[in-house]
Amino acid sequence: MGNSINKNRSFRWFIYILPALAIYTLFMAFPILNSIKLSFFTESGSEGSSFVGFNNYIKLFTHPETSARYWSAFRNTWVFFAVHMLVQNILGIIFANFLSNKLLKGSGFYRTIIFLPATLSILVTGYIWKLILNPQWGAVNLFLKSIGLGKFAIAWLGDPNIALIIISLVSSWQWVGMPTMMFLAGLNNIPDDLYEAAEIAGATDFQVFWNIKLPLLKPVIGIIAILTFVNNFNAFDVVFSMANVNGAPMFSTDILGTFFYRVGIAGQHPVGIPDRGLGAAVATITFILLSIGVAYIMRITKSDKGEV
C-alpha cells in the first residue's frame, strides 16, 4: 500500500507541467512543425496545396531575384545584430556598472530613464524617431542647421549606406534597458567579500571590473547574447515603422523579418499574393540558424562551475 502511494507521488510532478506542456505544444511546437511541413508544399488557389519536395528551398537559393534579396537580407540582419551587440549590450553593461555603484545618488531615477523606452511600442518610438530624423522639419537637422553644421543635415533614413545603422541604433536605444537590468541583477549577485578582498589587494576600479565582475557575468552575457540574437533575427517592426516593408532605400534596411513578411505574408506590392511555401522555407532556415546559434552561444558562455 505504501508502495503504491509512493508510485503515485513519483508521477505527480507530471500533472504540474501538464498545463505548460499543453500550451507549449499547441502554441509553439505545433506551429513550428507545421511551418516546416508547409515549406515542402506549394499553394496555388483552388488546386489546393501540393507536395513539392525541396523546390521552395531550391527557388530561394537559385532564383536570381529571390536569392539576391535573401542574401542581402541575411547580410543586413548580421549588421543589425552586430550593432545591437556592440552598442546596446556594451552600453547595457556600462550602465549597469554605474547603477550598481552604491554611492550613486538617484540611481532609481536613472534606472527608470534607461528602462523607459523599452516599455513603449516600437511602432510609436520608430515613428517618433522618423519625425526627429525627418530631413525637412526633423529636430536633428534643425539643430545641426542652427549651429552652422547645415552640411551634415542629411537624409538620415534615405542614404543606403547609413539607414540600416541608424535604424539599428534606434532599436538599441529602445531596448538598452533590458541588458542593463539583467546585468544589474547579475552584478548584485556578486558577493561583497570579493570586492573587499580586491580592495585590500589594492585593485583599481578597472581591474575589479575586468577580473571580477566580467568573469562572473559570463552566464548573463550568454543569456543576453541569445536574447539579442533571437530577437534580431526575428525583428520586423522597427524597419516596418521607420523604413518600409521593402527595406527602403534600395533594400538597404531589408532584414530577414521584412523579407519573410514580403514573401510569406503580404506578397509584393501591388500584386500582393504571398508564396506561403517559400515564406515557410525562409522561416525554417531562420529557425535552424537560430537553434545552431543559440546552442553555440550557450556553449561558449557556460559558467565554468555550471552555475551563476
Added chain:
Amino acid sequence: MKKSLCLLIVLLLAFTNLTANGNKEAGASDAANQSVELIMGSWRTDDAEQMKAVLGEFTKKYPNIKVKFQPTIPAEYNSTLRLQLEGGIGPDVMYARSFATGIQLFNDGYFADVSNVLGYNENYSDSNKSPWMTKDGVPFAIPFAAVSHGIYYNKEIFKELGLTKPKNWDDFLSYCQKIKDAGYIPLANGLADEWDITEVVFMNIAPNFIGGMEGRLAYDSGKKKFNGPEVVKLFEAMASLKPYLPSGYEAISYNDSNALFATGQAAMYFDGSWTIGTFADVDFEWGILPPPAPAGSKSEYITFHADAGMAMNTSTKHPNEVKTLLSWFGSSDGAAALAKYLPTGFFPMSENSVVIQDSHANEFLNLNKGRGTDVRWAWPELLAGEPSGYTLMQEGSIGVITGYLTPQEAADQFRAGLAEWYTPAK
C-alpha cells in the same frame, strides 16, 4: 452566487431563444420578403462612412437586402481576401483589383462570371469593362471606380511668379527652376515610401513618353523594345526631376509630401485624384495640371486608371441579391448615389454617371478632354511574373533619381528583368 449565475445564464438563454423565435415568426409571416445580409469586402478602409451611405441608398430601394461593408487595410487586402476565399468564408460581394490580380482569383474559381448581371452590357463602355475581363473576354467584375493622375499646383505661387501652364517637359523643368530660384520647393515628391514615385510620378508621365495605349500595346506585342529610346527618355525625365525635389527627398515619405504641398512650401506635386480631399481645407487656391509631354509630341495622354471593380463570390448563398446589388451600381440610381457619396477623386465608371459636384474632381475629369487615356503601364501585362514590371519601374526610377543608375542602365535592367518571364521582352 453560483445559483444566481446559473439563473442568469438560464434567463439569458431563454431570452435569446425567445427573440430568435420572434424573428422567425416575423420572417414566416412575410416569407416572400426574407431579409438578407450581404458582406462586402474592400481595401478602402478610409471610405467606410461613404460606402455606408451608398449602401444605405441601396437598402432604401431594396429594403430586404442589407449590405455590410467590411474593409481590410489596403496592403493586406489581396492576401486576406485569398485566405478568406480559400477557407470558404469570403465576402459575398467584394472589390476586385483590375487585370492580373483579379484574373487570378477568377481562374482559381472564386470570382463569378458577371456577364448576366442586368444592365451590364448597356451601362459600361467597352474600354471600362476590359480591365476586369479575362483574355477570353469573360467579365469577372463590374467596373466600379477609376482614379486619375496629374500635377497639383499652388495657384498663388504660380501667379506670383507669372507662371501659367507648361507647354512641354522642357518648359516644365524651366518652371521648376524659376520656382526654385524664388525660394520655394518646386516638387513635393520624395522617395521614402517608394510606391508613390512609381505610381504617381513614373506611371503618371509614362503614357506621354511611350505614346499612350497604342504605344503600350506596341511593347506588349514585341514591336518596341522595353529598353528602347522612348523608355530611356522616360527614365531621363525621371532623373531630370532630381534637382527640384525637396532637400532630403530620399527620406521624404508620401505623408511628408502631402504636408509640404498643403503648407504651401512646395509649388507642385505629382499625385492622384484620391488626394483631392486632403487639400480641401488648405488656405490657398490650387489646381490640377496635366503631366507635360516631351517637346514635339503630337498628342498628350492622361493616366486614368481602372482601380476598383466589384466581384461576386462563386460560393455566395445569395447570388440573386448580389446580382441585384451589382446591377444597381450601374443603374442611374446607383451611379447617382456613387457620384454623390464616393470620396472625391474616385470616379464612377457607369455610362449613367451623373455630374460630379466637386470642382477639383471635375478639373481632373476635364484633363481627359482632347487627350488619350490609359491605365497605369504596369497593370495590364507586367504584374504577372517576377520580377514584376512594377518593381523594375520602381527600382529604375529610384536608381536614376539617386544617381545609382544611368537612364540607359535603368532601361536595360527593366528589359532584362522582364525578359526572365515575359516573352515580348526577350
